[in-house]
Amino acid sequence: MKNDILLKRLQDFEFLRGLDHETIEALAKSAVWKVFAPHGVVFWEGDTESNLYYLQYGSLKALRTAPDGREQVLRFLDAGEIFNEIGVLAKRPNPVTAVALEESGIWLIPRHALEEVVMKYPQTALQIIGNMADKIIDLVTLAADLSLKTVEARFAKLLLDSAEGDVIERRRWTNQTELAAHLGTVPDVLSRVIRELTKAGLIEMDKQHIRILNRAGLAERAMLQGD
Incomplete structure (x- = not known):
């Protein structure tokens, strides 16, 4: 079968x-x-x-x-x-x-x-x-x-690439340790980036989802405005 x-x-x-x-x-x-x-x-x-x-x-x-x-x-x-x-x-x-x-x-x-x-x-x-x-x-x-982008830019780009619509489902393993390893940084640095993007009103996070609240603003943080 x-x-x-x-x-x-x-x-x-x-x-x-x-x-x-x-x-x-x-x-x-x-x-x-x-x-x-x-x-x-x-x-x-x-x-x-x-x-x-x-x-x-x-x-x-x-x-x-x-x-x-x-x-x-x-x-x-x-x-x-x-x-x-x-x-x-x-x-x-x-x-x-x-x-x-x-x-x-x-x-x-x-x-x-x-x-x-x-x-x-x-x-x-x-x-x-x-x-x-x-x-x-x-x-x-x-x-x-x-080599060329900041952690914030890399994380913003990852969110934009991963979103279904404006939502990224957080699976059990999608924690800050795994995401930091993927982004070439450490969890403490990624935590600061997440706080900054949240404070700026670009994203919001809970245990199940990451939501993009301002796609244009997040694209700017991702350094995609010239793409």
Whole structure:
């Protein structure tokens, strides 16, 4: 039954378009299902991974750890996302650690199954490379933001990018520690930024939601007025 769910999802993936039903079905049958508890490590930075991952439910963070133990969260992953293309295709040590933020169900598609598809359908490799390129662009943007923008600007931009309408749902793990790690700062600094944005009437926060009250003002704080 679980493989049937995966099969339906694989048929919708952009990077697998053009494949016949039998090929996608074989790919689904090769997959292994795993459930990770909150804070469970899916893989470690430096591991040589041999699987492509599909996050069916739950949430993850991809991070790097400094020698002093400080974390830099590079991205959050939500249900429906594919990840670890570099590990499975480049056969190089993984550049990040992936950790479950809540209970997460993940499909592991083995390298050998994906390689068979790529050898038979070269256009699939190009589509996967395109998917990887989009993520590389996101990382370049993150690096530029960390270097050139203040914590306030980075936080304001994160809120604008994450909002559904003008509301960001606060999930159990969306706390100031995780957000600070993603923004390249510490919780105390982020707390001061939140107080300032709240005092300015740009946002309001409670335990369930963050609400944008003044989108234009928040965009100005995010240094987006010239975009």
